[in-house]
Every structure is written in structure tokens, then in C-alpha cells.
Amino acid sequence: MDERHEPMEQAQASEPVAEAVAEPVPVASEVATPEEVQPPPLGPADEVEALRQEIEHLKQLSEEYLDQARRARAEFLNYKRRVEQELEEFKHLAHMELIAKLLPVLDDFHLAIAHLPPDVADSPWVQGLLLIERKLWSVLEAEGVQPIEAVGKPFSPEEHEAVAVSGEGPHHVVVEEIRRGYRLRGRVLRPALVRVERRASPPETPGETMTDGKRGEE
CATH class of the missing domain: 2.30.22.10 (Head domain of nucleotide exchange factor GrpE)
Structure with missing residues (x-):
């Protein structure tokens, strides 16, 4: 009867040993040091090549920015010129409309002067009427x-x-x-x-x- 329980006791006694064997054991060779992570130092030739590539990259960027600046300046000048032309056209149209509205007044003066009776042509109020017509015409003539x-x-x-x-x-x-x-x-x-x-x-x-x-x- 004691012989039957002996293997069971031996198995229970061996369990802690199995658990201890299953735990991971750190290996010193698997851990990388900071010195190993850093890239190897560049030599003089590599430094010159890296600087040359950086200079070429900066030159390309400067040319792109310069081209963009030139395009923006050209677009701005075209926009400014177009706005000035539109403003001049607007002023010209407004000028024409105002003068066109004054022409019927000038027509009335011409009609009144053409039908003046001869006996009142030298009267002061007729001369004043003629003076007003001449002033109006001088203003229009000055405008072109x-x-x-x-x-x-x-x-x-x-x-x-x-x-x-x-x-x-x-x-x-x-x-x-x-x-x-x-x-x-x-x-x-x-x-x-x-x-x-x-x-x-x-x-x-x-x-x-x-x-x-x-x-x-x-």
C-alpha cells in the first residue's frame, strides 16, 4: 500500500522543478546597447556627398519657390491691369450716360434760340439765355x-x-x-x-x- 502512493508523492515533488525550468532566462547577448544602435560615423567622403545632396535639394526648393513667386507676381499684375481697365470702362460709361442726359437740355436751348422773335433778340433776358447756352456747351466741349x-x-x-x-x-x-x-x-x-x-x-x-x-x- 505504501508502494502505490510513492509515485504520486514523487510527481508532486517534481512539479516545482518543472515550473522553475519554464521561466524565461534573459540572455545578455540579445540586449542591444546604445552604441550598437547608432550608425557608424561618416567618413570625409560621405560627409561631402551628404552636403552636396542637401545643397542640390535646397537649390531645387529655391527654384520652385522662385517660380511660384514669379507666377504669383504675373497673376497679380494681370489682375491689377484688368481691374484698372474695368474701372476706366466704368468711368467712361458713367461719363457717357451723364453727358447723354444733358444733351436734351442743349437741344431745348437750340430750339428756343432758333425760334426767337427778331424784335426781342437784343433784350437782356435773351442775351442771358444765350450766355447760359454757351456756358453749358463750353462744359460739354471741355469733356470732349x-x-x-x-x-x-x-x-x-x-x-x-x-x-x-x-x-x-x-x-x-x-x-x-x-x-x-x-x-x-x-x-x-x-x-x-x-x-x-x-x-x-x-x-x-x-x-x-x-x-x-x-x-x-x-
Whole structure:
């Protein structure tokens, strides 16, 4: 009976020994020292090559930044030029609109002066009226407004607007100005309203003639 329990006691006695063998044992050769982690020191040739590569990289960066700066400057100059042109066009359009609104006032002055009775032409209030008309015209003229010549000139669709056409012939000549036209610094601000007459011979002053299908044809 004692012999049966002997192996069991021997097995229990051997268990602590097995557990002690299973524990990991640190090995000194597996632990890396700080000296082993650091890369080996560079030699003179390696240092020169590393500096050369760094310089090339910096040169590429500087060229890229310089190219970006040039592009940004060019875009800014184009934007500035475009804004200035738009501002000038806006000023010009506003200028034209204001002057165009003053032209009917000038027309009223011309109409009143054309129908003045002869017996009051020398009166002070008529002279004052003429003075106001001259002041208004001097202001418009200083801004670049010029009248369009019409009577006796060949009909020009760009400068004249025909309200009546009479006669026969290939040449169209302006014979009457119903409402004066004006230019503003070389551009037609308002065409002149005219009466056109067809003639067989051209006018003395050479110019463009109105062909069939042009404005003013009746």
C-alpha cells in the first residue's frame, strides 16, 4: 500500500522543478546597447556627398519657390491691369450716360434760340439765355463732346439717322439736320437725325454713301 502512493508523492515533488525550468532566462547577448544602435560615423567622403545632396535639394526648393513667386507676381499684375481697365470702362460709361442726359437740355436751348422773335433778340433776358447756352456747351466741349457735321455730307449710318428720304439716284446726301448729333472723344454719342436726298451726282466732299438696305431707307 505504501508502494502505490510513492509515485504520486514523487510527481508532486517534481512539479516545482518543472515550473522553475519554464521561466524565461534573459540572455545578455540579445540586449542591444546604445552604441550598437547608432550608425557608424561618416567618413570625409560621405560627409561631402551628404552636403552636396542637401545643397542640390535646397537649390531645387529655391527654384520652385522662385517660380511660384514669379507666377504669383504675373497673376497679380494681370489682375491689377484688368481691374484698372474695368474701372476706366466704368468711368467712361458713367461719363457717357451723364453727358447723354444733358444733351436734351442743349437741344431745348437750340430750339428756343432758333425760334426767337427778331424784335426781342437784343433784350437782356435773351442775351442771358444765350450766355447760359454757351456756358453749358463750353462744359460739354471741355469733356470732349463735338458736334457731328451733317448737312451737305454723304449719309453715314454710323453718324446719321435718316427720318426721311426723297429723290432718286445712287448717292445719298444729307440735306437737312433735324436734331444735332454728337461725338464723345471720337466715339458717336448720339447720331444726328437728318433728312436724306438721293442724287445722281455725289456731293463735293467725298465720303461713304448709303446703299440699299442701310438705315434710313424708306
